[in-house]
Amino acid sequence: MIRANTIGQENMSTDAPKCEQHYDLFVKLTEQRDFESLNSAFLDVLSTVLPGLRARLYTKRGAPVERDKSGASGLIPVDGALEPLVDEDLLSQLTLAAPAVSGTEGSRRMRTAFPIPSGTELGGALVVEGGTIAQPLLLKSLLAIYTNQAFLLHNGSTDALTGLYNRQAFDKMMGKVLSQPPAAGRRKEDEESTTWGFALFDIDHFKRINDRFGHLYGDEVLLLFAKVMTDTFRSEDMMFRYGGEEFAVALRNVNIDTAHSALERFRSNVEHFSFPQVGQVTVSVGYTCIDAHYPLPTVTEHADKALYFAKENGRNQVRCYEALLSEGLLAGDDDEDDGIDLF
Secondary structure (H helix, E strand, O other), X not given: OHHHHHHHHHHHHHHOOOHHHHHHHHHHHHHOOOHHHHHHHHHHHHHHHOOOXXXXXXXXXXXOOOOOOOOOOOEEEOOOOOOOOOOHHHHOOOOOOOOEEEOOOOOOOOEEEEXXXXXXXXXXXXXXXXXXXXXXXXXXXXXXXXXXXXXXXXHHHEOOOOOOEOHXXXXXXXXXXXXXXXXXXXXXXXXXXXXXXXXXXEEOOHHHHHHHHOHHHHHHHHHHHHHHHHHHOOOOOEEEEEEOOXXXXXXXXXXXXXXXXXXXXXXXXXXXXOEOOOEOOOEEEEEEEOOOOOXXXXXXXXXXXXXXXXXXXXXXOEEEHXXXXXXXXXXXXXXXXXXXXXX
């Protein structure tokens, strides 16, 4: 018994470095307040603490709601590249239960994919190349710290009912979108160079649903509505529960026409979706093309004006702020009074 304890202590002393030497790096992981900086900090810590480790980090981008519950569907490299994954075959075998391994054990071509959970689902993976990990205990500890911090960020940024990003995450993430510099050579009047679109959704006559069927079925409508969103839009788009029965999406790399097509497809998907007990539900949509010159309140106001126009003119339709301006159906910012409406 004493012999076994001694061996265990020897293994721990050779397996783990002096953690106090890397205290500031460990603290750095817990200081991060968004997924992008957390991923970057995690890779920095790995390269510093385990300099010989050859590893790639994969995660899910876009809405935290999982599109596909099977395997590692939706995982992409943290650098945001959308090309086919180097480790796609390995990741397809990965589950929460245990790491996935490919190649001959102990060889340099061996690859090990460690699962990174997000609640009860797979939220990411760390793929390590080579058969020997110099400090396996330390790597396991770092993965645990990263996973715990990612879980806290996930809970703080998602809506409890729908799993979409919440309003707090909306302000932070959309602020980052608007702070990005325009693409090289972009002209304000060039629609084809628009890189982001922003839309607001409002479920038509939602109060009637709550009044007639009760709030339990109303919550189910909200949950299934969010599912239609995640099934319709791409993983690189950002989806939010904006408040109550109002939702929002930021569409990446679109212009006015492609945004309209995507939003019209979503409107149609909602209209033809069978909501249990409730039956047919429709949605009104207002959208705008994001201009980095505008602050976030102006962007949301433009989309909201288009949404209000849709609801006042028949509902169950998609309306574009810029198109309504060009048709003379809406007044532009310069044509409105200078009063400030807070509510």
